[in-house]
Amino acid sequence: MTAFILVSETHTGGWIWREVAARLRESGAEVHPVTLTGMGERRHLAGPGTDLETHIQDVVQLIDHADAPQVVMAGHGYGIHPVLGAADRRPERIARIVHLDAGLPQDGDPALKLVPDQAVRDRLLHRSGEGAGQDAGQAGDDWRVPPPPLDEWQRWGSLAGVPADALARLTRLAAPQPVGTLTQPLRLSGAGSELPVTGVLCTANGPGIAMVELQVGLGDPRLQALTDPRVSFFELDTGHWPMLSTPGELADVLLRAAAGEGHRLSATVSEQPAHLRPFLMDVPERPRERVGNVDLHLPDAERPWPAVVFVHGGPVPAGVRPTPRDWPALVGYGQYVAGLGAVGVTLDHRLHDLSDYGRAAEDVAEAVELVRADPRVDGDRVALWYFSGGGPLSADWLAAPPPWLRCVAATYPILAPLPNWGPADSRFRPVTAVRTAGHLPIVLTRVGLELPEIAVTVEEFLTAAKDCEANVEVVDVPLGHHGFETIDHTGQTRHAVQHAVRSVLGHLRS
Structure with missing residues (x-):
């Protein structure tokens, strides 16, 4: 009893x-x-x-x-x-x-x-x-x-x-x-x-x-x-x-x-965490230069180069090692775009808790300024690419896109506060910010096997984007999971990465 x-x-x-x-x-x-x-x-x-x-x-x-x-x-x-x-x-x-x-x-x-x-x-x-x-x-x-x-x-x-x-x-x-x-x-x-x-x-x-x-x-x-x-x-x-x-x-x-x-x-929790497994594509190794909390993956193409800044998700505990810019997926993206003639930028930002979005946004803005000031970079051709819990950090740029920002990309992003976040800072709501994004190109990679609480935010964003006629391209991965780059090594997922990268680089070069 x-x-x-x-x-x-x-x-x-x-x-x-x-x-x-x-x-x-x-x-x-x-x-x-x-x-x-x-x-x-x-x-x-x-x-x-x-x-x-x-x-x-x-x-x-x-x-x-x-x-x-x-x-x-x-x-x-x-x-x-x-x-x-x-x-x-x-x-x-x-x-x-x-x-x-x-x-x-x-x-x-x-x-x-x-x-x-x-x-x-x-x-x-x-x-x-x-x-x-x-x-x-x-x-x-x-x-x-x-x-x-x-x-x-x-x-x-x-x-x-x-x-x-x-x-x-x-x-x-x-x-x-x-x-x-x-x-x-x-x-x-x-x-x-x-x-x-x-x-x-x-x-x-x-x-x-x-x-x-x-x-x-x-x-x-x-x-x-x-x-x-x-x-x-x-x-x-x-x-x-x-x-x-x-x-x-x-x-x-x-x-x-x-x-x-x-x-x-x-x-169900593997001895090797999903985010530390190999990237889904073998990409040629490119030179990698570290400046503070920013890594530059450098191409061979003629300078100045356009740049893609990859913004990791979170919150990520402060003591986690390796830090996100050394995670295989982010390194893979950085090396991949470098091989295609753009600087791939990865960084560590301080999103360690839900209350940290403000200072993480500062870190991203500082990284962008560092990259744009680099003489090897064409500061008028920059794209920002967000992942997972980094999605809310895109709101500042969507709300008031600067002229040098040629594209915003987001892969399995969180685009509105999740239910357990409590009342969140209205500044970090991409579902609202997209209404003033104008014709800024947005490339959104949507996974079919998304966590339900995140999938709701993506659909809310797409509804808002449709209402304001925002320029959104959706790359669908029907059998992809959240974090698919290191857990779903399939032809479909490789094609999705290739498609999204081609689209982003196309906006940088147009």
């Missing part, structure tokens, strides 16, 4: 699990939907001293009073913080921890760190008194965060699939959240670090399993623990509130997680 302890997102209480709990009980499970101190019908118990430790003790008490020998704890959003804190105190009672559309907080992390909206985080810091050197207990009467109004719940996570009556109930029953629960750091001794874990990914609000595998493959040491065979994953095709949008599917996933089922990354 299994006991499920269900801990939900900020401002909510045990009431939100009503339908899920009923279905779990039908299976014979013991179910404890948690209403934390100060939440739901217990809102009157909150005070200025109510903090994360208070909520951890609430969950510890439920563990101690559960009858079933096997306890599975599910933390939704904020709820993962008290779940992990309680598991650290009672690891011997816990069979599995389920991260339900929740982050991976570490020792010392406050829940505030994982709030997706920067504006919300700033308001919470102000309320906590941190901006004035106060702690939560010194914040006077301003120690509670009011729940969002009906039209602002999406700032806490996607509402995809939530019926209107359920959203109205969520708004009506929501309680103010004590600030201390969000700002007090989570303290973990490591006692629960060996417990089995399941991640339930809500794909309308964040990445799916394929995207997680892609990020793990980049070598981020923070994500290597996800390849442990004790870690499993499920996907739900819904937003951040599956207990309201897909309660039956969520109950089924929780039961399967308790049984040890789920997708495991250890069986």
